[in-house]
Amino acid sequence: MRTTSLLASVTAVTALLTLTACGGGGDTAAGGAGVGVVGGAGGDSVAGGGGNANGTGDGGPNEGTLDNPRKNGGVNGNAPKNGTAFQQLPRAATMAAAARFVNGFTKCDPISADRGSGGPSEGPEAEYGPSYSVTEVGYCGRRNVTTIYMIKDPKVFQTAFKAQVDAKKGSGNPNSGIVIGQDFAMGSESSEAMSALLKPQAGLLMLNCHPDFNPPSGFRKEPALVKGCVLTDYYKD
Numbered sequence: 001m002r003t004t005s006l007l008a009s010v011t012a013v014t015a016l017l018t019l020t021a022c023g024g025g026g027d028t029a030a031g032g033a034g035v036g037v038v039g040g041a042g043g044d045s046v047a048g049g050g051g052n053a054n055g056t057g058d059g060g061p062n063e064g065t066l067d068n069p070r071k072n073g074g075v076n077g078n079a080p081k082n083g084t085a086f087q088q089l090p091r092a093a094t095m096a097a098a099a100r101f102v103n104g105f106t107k108c109d110p111i112s113a114d115r116g117s118g119g120p121s122e123g124p125e126a127e128y129g130p131s132y133s134v135t136e137v138g139y140c141g142r143r144n145v146t147t148i149y150m151i152k153d154p155k156v157f158q159t160a161f162k163a164q165v166d167a168k169k170g171s172g173n174p175n176s177g178i179v180i181g182q183d184f185a186m187g188s189e190s191s192e193a194m195s196a197l198l199k200p201q202a203g204l205l206m207l208n209c210h211p212d213f214n215p216p217s218g219f220r221k222e223p224a225l226v227k228g229c230v231l232t233d234y235y236k237d
Contacts, residue, residue, distance in 0.1 A: 085205060102148060108148075132156065133153040134157065205220065209230075
């Protein structure tokens, strides 16, 4: 009898352990690894993380801009890591943001909608207006005026700029142009101001459409949005 009772007990314990193991495996699949895929790290990455990352790409006016530099990964949050040179340029969205950016590398404070006592704008930049897709113009500086242009359509701007250069039929400085971001451009009477914004830490590039432009080796010469123009960090007044 004692042997029979002992065997019965062993059988009961074995069955209990088997059920526990089965239950544990089920919990692991449904609530462990399964939860990890759906609602944990894996789920957040696929359903929540990826979805949220894409969801922030709402195309808002301040997305990934200097006004909101941390949104969507920084000033260039919308630009793919392997994006073109133009896609990696800073965006400003507003004149105030563009002026603050410029002022971080060369004095541009305060910004004004007119030149004040400096007189009317001179040079080819004075022509930049609606035909260049320029929506707003701001001025800063006193003795050497810096001009900032807000651009609605960058390809229209670059096309108009190239037409301006082409009209000169090869004359003019082949090593000069206008400093640009994605949605703003900057020109200055000071060559030092222009050079300061072409330093790597500034991240802007110069739009050069001169047919004879040939920078020394080591300087950038990236495709612009318009054939016949390049984006470069080389400038010589």
